[in-house]
């Protein structure tokens with residue numbers, strides 16, 4: 001696959017055409033998700049290769065674990081595919097942990113990060129041997145009570161502390177986790193925090209990791225690399241003070257942004273790995289094991305939402321295509337369109353790229369509120385009933401961020417792969433939610449519960 005995306009459009013056209021011909025999107029299922037299996041494999045390979053290329057020494061005790069951030073695509077077959085490509089999972093809730101385990105990812109390749117872990121969650125992670133990054137001083141107290149002074153032992157969970165390097169935010173506030181007042185991690189530059197961290201490690205030889213995740217979409221690579229450098233310096237200081245190689249693994253988080261404006265997958269893992277190697281050479285000289293937690297950079301460009309156009313109308317002189325893809329599947333885009341613009345591709349009733357001179361149109365969703373628009377005034381060939389729209393680059397955070405408004409069902413998802421003969425084959429990834437399931441979710445089992453109270 002070409003990282004510049006030169007063949008991505010052609011491959012996408014073939015997938016849409018086959019999905020329409022196969023009836024994967026029709027009146028009964030007017031919106032579906034499609035995932036590019038070859039693209040996901042290629043993204044995983046690019047991550048592995050990028051970090052292998054900049055390595056100057058044999059990786060430290062833990063080697064290199066690329067743990068996919070499950071929240072980006074909380075789908076068991078995707079986690080399984082990535083596991084086959086050598087990746088593990090970064091999880092942040094009991095549900096995500098269960099998904100990783102259902103995918104057959106071994107505990108030793110799972111990392112638990114969450115700012116609100118309950119005692120029960122910590123206990124489960126420790127029992128399984130899943131790595132845990134502690135998010136706060138209070139959580140470290142809780143962990144102390146669970147593992148005792150001796151810690152979990154060499155065969156137990158690797159334990160670390162998440163640090164907020166407070167390097168500042170990126171273009172999207174909600175995605176910036178290393179601001180002065182971020183809710184994540186131990187704020188390193190707060191008065192006394194650094195000394196507390198060094199001391200906390202000196203007293204707990206079993207705290208062997210440091211973790212930082214500076215942010216996601218909108219954070220410049222230089223900012224992320226600077227956050228990693230600060231955490232690396234802290235690890236060096238802790239190892240100096242304790243006189244042993246206590247910190248043996250650095251978890252550098254994820255956050256590589258996605259280009260939502262073109263088919264290019266740039267900047268890629270390689271650019272980021274090279275920048276890290278230039279900014280923090282010691283990271284790759286073999287003294288530290290490494291954990292990464294990329295999410296969006298692995299799947300965003302390998303997924304799309306494909307929806308039928310139900311009606312076309314005009315209002316106040318404006319053309320509007322009313323489709324089945326709105327806030328329920330593109331929640332962030334609808335509610336924060338400035339931060340999460342999406343490309344929309346137009347296809348005809350047969351799934352062929354739509355012909356015709358582009359005219360400005362609103363692309364609306366099915367939800368009953370006026371703001372349910374995935375694009376406003378977008379230049380597209382005139383859309384009509386029976387056509388299709390594809391929301392591109394939606395393979396990360398869209399399928400796992402369903403919005404249950406109007407009791408609209410979670411759409412089905414299919415993975416696709418084109419054979420050497422060009423024939424596209426599909427495999428189910430997730431069944432569409434049924435009306436019966438929606439009723440159950442809406443408390444169908446408790447129909448008379450309120451009336452029975454009196």
Ligand SMILES: *Cc1c(COP(=O)(O)O)cnc(C)c1O
Nearest residue numbers: 069213216254255293294295296
């Ligand atoms: C969300 C998150 C990630 C993944 O971020 P991406 O931008 O999808 O790469 C990694 N680590 C942590 C702790 C996160 O919260």
